[in-house]
Amino acid sequence: xxxxxxxxxxxxxxxxxxxxxxxxxxxxxxxxxxxxxxxxxxxxxxxxxxxxxxxxxxxxxxxxxxxxxxxxxxxxxxxxxxxxxxxxxxxxxxxxxxxxxxxxxxxxxxxxxxxxxxxxxxxxxxxxxxxxxxxxxxxxxxxxxxxxxxxxxxxxxxxxxxxxxxxxxxxxxxxxxxxxxxxxxxxxxxxxxxxxxxxxxxxxxxxxxxxxxxxxxxxxxxxxxxxxxxxxxxxxxxxxxxxxxxxxxxxxxxxxxxxxxxxxxxxxxxxxxxxxxxxxxxxxxxxxxxxxxxxxxxxxxxxxxxxxxxxxxxxxxxxxxxxxxxxxxxxxxxxxxxxxxxxxxxxxxxxxxxxxxxxxxxxxxxxxxxxxxxxxxxxxxxxxxxxxxxxxxxxxxxxxxxxxxxxxxxxxxxxxxxxxxxxxxxxxxxxxxxxxxxxxxxxxxxxxxxxxxx
Numbered sequence: 001x002x003x004x005x006x007x008x009x010x011x012x013x014x015x016x017x018x019x020x021x022x023x024x025x026x027x028x029x030x031x032x033x034x035x036x037x038x039x040x041x042x043x044x045x046x047x048x049x050x051x052x053x054x055x056x057x058x059x060x061x062x063x064x065x066x067x068x069x070x071x072x073x074x075x076x077x078x079x080x081x082x083x084x085x086x087x088x089x090x091x092x093x094x095x096x097x098x099x100x101x102x103x104x105x106x107x108x109x110x111x112x113x114x115x116x117x118x119x120x121x122x123x124x125x126x127x128x129x130x131x132x133x134x135x136x137x138x139x140x141x142x143x144x145x146x147x148x149x150x151x152x153x154x155x156x157x158x159x160x161x162x163x164x165x166x167x168x169x170x171x172x173x174x175x176x177x178x179x180x181x182x183x184x185x186x187x188x189x190x191x192x193x194x195x196x197x198x199x200x201x202x203x204x205x206x207x208x209x210x211x212x213x214x215x216x217x218x219x220x221x222x223x224x225x226x227x228x229x230x231x232x233x234x235x236x237x238x239x240x241x242x243x244x245x246x247x248x249x250x251x252x253x254x255x256x257x258x259x260x261x262x263x264x265x266x267x268x269x270x271x272x273x274x275x276x277x278x279x280x281x282x283x284x285x286x287x288x289x290x291x292x293x294x295x296x297x298x299x300x301x302x303x304x305x306x307x308x309x310x311x312x313x314x315x316x317x318x319x320x321x322x323x324x325x326x327x328x329x330x331x332x333x334x335x336x337x338x339x340x341x342x343x344x345x346x347x348x349x350x351x352x353x354x355x356x357x358x359x360x361x362x363x364x365x366x367x368x369x370x371x372x373x374x375x376x377x378x379x380x381x382x383x384x385x386x387x388x389x390x391x392x393x394x395x396x397x398x399x400x401x402x403x404x405x406x407x408x409x410x411x412x413x414x415x416x417x418x419x420x421x422x423x424x425x426x427x428x429x430x431x432x433x434x435x436x437x438x439x440x441x442x443x444x445x446x447x448x449x450x451x452x453x454x
Contacts, residue, residue, distance in 0.1 A: 035084055091261050
């Protein structure tokens with residue numbers, strides 16, 4: 001039986017723009033704008049200058065979000081991806097447990113800048129199909145994460161996206177999938193430690209997707225058992241999964257329509273907790289001084305991702321993946337903003353003291369990939385216990401952010417960019433993305449989001 005990777009390749013090669021429903025096109029625009037914004041905000045993140053210096057050598061053909069330098073395309077893809085993910089603000093497919101647009105858009109922008117002539121219409125189709133590929137791998141997985149799935153599955157999504165943009169035939173795309181599989185990297189150890197290497201693993205896979213496609217165009221051979229071989233993706237990268245169960249949904253379920261946006265710049269696994277705290281705070285007008293303790297009960301994956309203990313020497317990356325800290329900020333301010341994750345903010349004694357009152361326990365949910373439901377009890381000093389259960393977390397398409405909230409997020413990210421982009425440019429980019437079919441060359445968009453006109 002042919003490997004299931006062939007069905008994924010057929011989906012990419014055989015799906016034209018006119019096959020895409022309006023809902024998928026609209027969702028793609030929302031995700032593209034959101035991802036551009038968080039990449040701008042991440043341009044001031046930890047270690048960005050060091051990475052820029054590391055990748056500055058060589059044929060500098062591609063620009064980076066909110067940076068003044070040009071890098072080789074693979075280096076630009078890495079920097080774009082690192083910046084998009086380093087603030088934990090990027091959109092996510094919750095069932096798949098994948099930041100679905102991060103790797104593929106990072107690679108697509110760098111490649112489009114090098115190639116020129118890539119239209120917005122082409123980008124829309126490529127993003128929708130890339131999200132289908134990455135999300136299908138995640139949805140098919142039935143075991144807990146060993147490798148960082150946003151990077152590994154994301155690399156396949158990026159190759160699909162680049163293959164659509166470059167007009168690959170079936171055989172070239174299959175070879176590119178094999179060549180990226182040979183380069184997959186990034187384990188869950190970085191997430192377990194709350195390390196900045198987590199976002200760098202996203203970058204590595206974006207870089208490797210471009211290299212895989214470049215090599216495929218040179219005729220390098222591929223593999224036959226990329227997904228289902230004895231040492232294929234299912235069995236090596238993912239311990240268990242049934243990819244054939246999701247194949248019938250290709251072309252029927254458009255995964256881009258299932259992608260959730262993050263209203264807050266912290267790990268998505270914190271969002272169920274802070275969603276409940278925000279609801280209870282607003283409903284009961286709770287003041288921090290009235291709270292004795294907060295107890296959250298979460299699935300095992302959520303606990304693994306954000307149940308780490310708060311402490312006084314937290315790095316920013318660690319704090320973004322800390323449920324105690326996120327709950328404390330939400331209880332104190334009723335919102336979590338970009339500037340709540342600075343070195344001074346995450347080590348502020350008053351915030352840490354409040355975070356110490358938060359306890360996060362594992363519930364009895366047997367699903368190793370579940371992020372919800374989440375239950376939160378707020379115990380007040382007067383003995384009252386206020387409870388909230390979150391099944392669908394705010395930002396999910398079933399409980400979406402309003403357009404006003406989405407654009408407010410984008411503008412806040414725009415204002416946080418490293419290069420000081422002009423304020424009026426935000427509205428211009430919003431208009432371009434919302435009418436992306438009319439953009440003839442993505443370099444016109446890159447002129448705006450990099451601050452470097454051609």
